Each structure stands twice: as C-alpha cells, then as structure tokens.
Amino acid sequence: MNTSKIIACGATLLLSSCGIYTSYEPQTSVPENLYGEEVAVSDTASIGNIHWRDFFTDPYLQELIEKGLAQNTDVQTAGLRVEEAKASLLSAKLAFLPSFALSPQGGVSTVEGSKASHTYTLPVTASWELDIFGKLRNAKRQAKAAYLQSEDYKQAVYSSLIANIANTYYTLLMLDEQLEISRHTADTWKETVESTQALMDAGQADEAAVSQMRATYYEVENSVVDLEEQINQVENSLALLLAETPHKIARGRLSEQRFTPSLSVGIPIQMLSNRPDVRVTERDLEQAFYVTNQANAAFYPSVTLTGSAGWTNSLGEIITNPGKFLASAVASLTEPLFNKGTLIARRRIAKAQQEEAALTFKQTLLNAGVEVNDALVSFQVSRKKNENYEQQIVSLKKAYRSTSLLMENGNTTYLEVLTAKQSLLSAELAQTANRFKEIQSLINLYQALGGGQDL
Incomplete structure (x- = not known):
C-alpha cells in the first residue's frame, strides 16, 4: 500500500471517529418486563399483526372505517406531510x-x-x-429519516383513526342496548302503575304507592330521553371522524359482536417495528444523530x-x-476561523437534542408497555365481571317477580317492589356498560400492540 492510500485510509478513520461518517444504529432492545411481570410474553404471535378488516368483522363498522380512511382530514394532512418529506429528500439528493x-x-x-x-x-x-467531510451525506440521511418518519406518522394516524371509529361505533351499540332496556323498563313500569292503581281502587293499596310508582315511571322516561340525546351526540362525533355532516349511522347490535378468541400480545421487542408512534420517536432520534454529525462536520x-x-x-x-x-x-x-465558539455551541445543542430524543424514545416505549398492561388487565376484569352480572341479573329477576306477587297478595309493600325493579334496571345497564368496556379494552389492546395500520 503506497503512502497516499495510507493517508486516505487514516483520514477516513479519523473522520469516522469524529462522528462525521458514522451511520445511525437502530434500537434493538426494550426495557425488561415491558408489559409487566404478570404478562406472559413467550409467544411471538400478536393480535397487533392482524389486519383491521380481519379483526373488526362487523360489516357496518368495516364500511365506516373505509370511509374514514378515505375522507378524514387528519389522514389527508398526514398524506401531504409524506409528500413534503419526499420533496425534501429529493432536494437533499440533488445537493450532491x-x-x-x-x-x-x-x-x-x-x-x-x-x-x-x-x-x-x-x-x-x-x-x-x-462532500469530502460528510456535510451533504448527513443532511441526506437526515432527510431520509424525516421521510420515513412521515410514513410512520401516517400509519399512526391510521391506527388512531381506526381505533377511534371503532370505539365510537361500539359506544353507539352500547347506548342502543341501554335505550332498549330503559324503554322496556318504562313499559313495565307503566303496567305496574296501572296494576297498583287497580289495587288502590280495590282498596288493597294506598295513594302513596301509586304516586311513588308513577314518579319512578317518569324518572325512567327521562333516562330514555337522555339516552336518545347521547345517541345523537355520538352519531355526530362519528360523522366528524368521517368528515361528513350529521346523519344517522347504520349499525348492528352489541349482542352480535364477535372477536378473535386469541389474546396473544407477542414479545416486547416487536414494539420497535409494530407501533408506528414508537417508530416516529426513533426517527426523531435518528435525525438528531445526523444533526450532530453535521455539527461535527461544520468544523472542517x-x-x-x-x-x-x-x-x-x-x-x-x-x-x-x-x-x-x-x-x-x-x-x-x-475554513471556519473566527466562529469556532458558535460551532461549539451548535454542537452542544445538537448533542443535547440527541439526548432529549433518546429520552423521549425511551418514555414512548414505557408508555406503550403501560398501555398494553392496562388494556389487558381491563379486558380480563371485564370478562370476570360479566359472569357476575349474568348471575346477579338472574337473581334480581327472581326477586322482582316474587315481590310483585307478594304485593298483589298484600304480603309486602310497594317499596320492596320498587327497590327490586330499580336494582334490576341498574344491573342490566351496568352489564351493557361492562360489555362495552370489554370490547373497548380489546380495541385498546389491539391499538397498543400496533394494530390498525392500513398497510
């Protein structure tokens, strides 16, 4: 090897050690027990890898999601950001x-x-x-990282939008079922009021019983009106997600919803590739790395x-x-001569920003782990509570029938009937809310594992 080659090789090694030619090394590790110690993570399969069309099988919901992805303004804005980043990358390439x-x-x-x-x-x-000292090369790599980040951001918008549409849709189904229960309860109370009125006419009940029954009936009627208002508001919220004017939303029933029986969460390392928001923060770290390289190159x-x-x-x-x-x-x-202090300050700023990006990336990973744990535990708790609600409702229905018969025969007061019916209504509404919470936690778990990307 001649002297010129030795000098060239030595210069390359020197500049690499100074952080000019070095390339960013992607993150390959995550915090230990990212999902929590109680969550099993041996299976590499993850529900986050299921396509949203296979995860959400309700045809009404699928149609709404497709509309949202095509019309939502946030999705369109994310697409424009991709085009901007693509143009910036082209400009960085042409600088050579x-x-x-x-x-x-x-x-x-x-x-x-x-x-x-x-x-x-x-x-x-x-x-x-x-580009002997890598200034243009590092600028191009930074622009490429920004372009890939815009793609990841677009996927994050997709994932968030799909989860929001699904949660809003199932909120509608929950309110529909609660409205149906409340209307049925109101009809039952109306019959009870009429029966109590007949008992009073026969001298077997007093006016206080009739008045109390009638007051409870009107209370249930008011809850029906409140639910109708809530349904209208949720429909409007869903229309906004679709970038449409307010209108009625065609939908199924909560009792007809079916989801995958598998709840595998996959291994935590998959977070680095599955979650678009995690990828976005790593792209920030990558860009900060190349900004630091550019700050080092400015000394040459x-x-x-x-x-x-x-x-x-x-x-x-x-x-x-x-x-x-x-x-x-x-x-x-x-060659810079009199602005060395400025260059040193810029390099310090770049290094500090790189450290900030590293901390943000770490915090994003920790947040992702907490989201998985929260959603998984919430789903498991809802499942257990649902079994209890079923048994509770069976018992309360028996209690209501028994107290009603006893009141008709004069062996109990209207207050016991009132209490039994109100308890039954509360339990039925709570069971519906718990079923919604179970579905919502499943949606949140799906999103937390990186599901919902339109790839």
Whole structure:
C-alpha cells in the first residue's frame, strides 16, 4: 500500500471517529418486563399483526372505517406531510450534483464624440461542493429519516383513526342496548302503575304507592330521553371522524359482536417495528444523530469547484466581433476561523437534542408497555365481571317477580317492589356498560400492540 492510500485510509478513520461518517444504529432492545411481570410474553404471535378488516368483522363498522380512511382530514394532512418529506429528500439528493446558471450580461459604452461600443457576455456558470467531510451525506440521511418518519406518522394516524371509529361505533351499540332496556323498563313500569292503581281502587293499596310508582315511571322516561340525546351526540362525533355532516349511522347490535378468541400480545421487542408512534420517536432520534454529525462536520473546511464557459466580445480593453469562447475554473476552500465558539455551541445543542430524543424514545416505549398492561388487565376484569352480572341479573329477576306477587297478595309493600325493579334496571345497564368496556379494552389492546395500520 503506497503512502497516499495510507493517508486516505487514516483520514477516513479519523473522520469516522469524529462522528462525521458514522451511520445511525437502530434500537434493538426494550426495557425488561415491558408489559409487566404478570404478562406472559413467550409467544411471538400478536393480535397487533392482524389486519383491521380481519379483526373488526362487523360489516357496518368495516364500511365506516373505509370511509374514514378515505375522507378524514387528519389522514389527508398526514398524506401531504409524506409528500413534503419526499420533496425534501429529493432536494437533499440533488445537493450532491453541480448547480448550473445562465448569467447573460450586456452593456453599451461611449466616450464623447466617439461611436458607442456594445459588449456582451453569455456565460454558463457551474458550482459543485465536494462532500469530502460528510456535510451533504448527513443532511441526506437526515432527510431520509424525516421521510420515513412521515410514513410512520401516517400509519399512526391510521391506527388512531381506526381505533377511534371503532370505539365510537361500539359506544353507539352500547347506548342502543341501554335505550332498549330503559324503554322496556318504562313499559313495565307503566303496567305496574296501572296494576297498583287497580289495587288502590280495590282498596288493597294506598295513594302513596301509586304516586311513588308513577314518579319512578317518569324518572325512567327521562333516562330514555337522555339516552336518545347521547345517541345523537355520538352519531355526530362519528360523522366528524368521517368528515361528513350529521346523519344517522347504520349499525348492528352489541349482542352480535364477535372477536378473535386469541389474546396473544407477542414479545416486547416487536414494539420497535409494530407501533408506528414508537417508530416516529426513533426517527426523531435518528435525525438528531445526523444533526450532530453535521455539527461535527461544520468544523472542517468546505471545498467548492466553480467554473464558467460561454461567449463574449469583451476581452479586457479590446472590443471584438464576433464573440470569442471564454472559459474559467476555480477551486476554493473555506475554513471556519473566527466562529469556532458558535460551532461549539451548535454542537452542544445538537448533542443535547440527541439526548432529549433518546429520552423521549425511551418514555414512548414505557408508555406503550403501560398501555398494553392496562388494556389487558381491563379486558380480563371485564370478562370476570360479566359472569357476575349474568348471575346477579338472574337473581334480581327472581326477586322482582316474587315481590310483585307478594304485593298483589298484600304480603309486602310497594317499596320492596320498587327497590327490586330499580336494582334490576341498574344491573342490566351496568352489564351493557361492562360489555362495552370489554370490547373497548380489546380495541385498546389491539391499538397498543400496533394494530390498525392500513398497510
């Protein structure tokens, strides 16, 4: 190996050690027990890898999600951000090529009593910065990371929108079922009021019982009206997600919903590739890494080649026609001398921002782990409570029937009937809310594991 090659290799190693030519190394580890110690993570399968069309099988919901992905303004904005980042990456790539410019000039000069002389110059100038110290290379890598980040951000918007539409849709189904229960209860109470009125007419009940029953009936009627208002508001919220004006939403029933029986969460390392918001924060870290490289490269000189070629009829003092071909070439080297303090400050800022990005990335991973744990535990608790609600409702129905018969035979008071019916209504409404919570926690778990991307 000759001396020039040794010098070249030594310079490359030196510059690499200074953080100019080094490349970003992707993150390959996550905090231990990211999902919590009680969550089994041996299975590599994850429900987050299921496509949303296979996860949400309700045809009404599938249609709403497709509309949302096509029409939602946040999705469209994310798409525009991708186009902006793509243009920035193209600009960074073109910076490696020389730039050309046509700079025509012309003039007329005369001395008193003499004939005017006309001069012109038609040069094409070129400038080419040689990327010896990696400034352009690091700028291009930063732009590429920004472009990939915009793609990840778009996927994060997809995932969030799909989860929001699904949660809002199932909120509607829950309110529909609660409205149906409340209407049925109101009809039952109306019959009870009429029965109590008949007992009073027969001398087996007093006016206080009839008044209390009637007051409870109106209370249930008010809850029906409140539920109808809530349904209208949720429909409007769903219309906003679809970027549409308020309208009625076609939908199924809560009792008809079916989901995958598998609840595998996968191994935590999959978070690095599955969750788009985690990828977004890592892209921030990658960009900060290349900004630091650029700050290091700023301490080294810039080498620029410039030149021009064209035609002119003006060569010094001599005016000639026709024009002659003119060419020139210059190489320049610019070395920072008096702004070293500014460059040092910029490098410190870049390093601090890189450390901030690393902390943000770590916190995003921790947040993701907590979201998985919260959703999984919430789902398991809802499942257990649902079994209890079923048994509770069976018991309360028996209690209501028994107290109603006893009141008709004069062996109990209307207050016991009132209490039994109100308890049954509360339990039925709570069971519906718990079923919704079970579905909602499943949706949140799906999103927390990176599901819902439109890939």
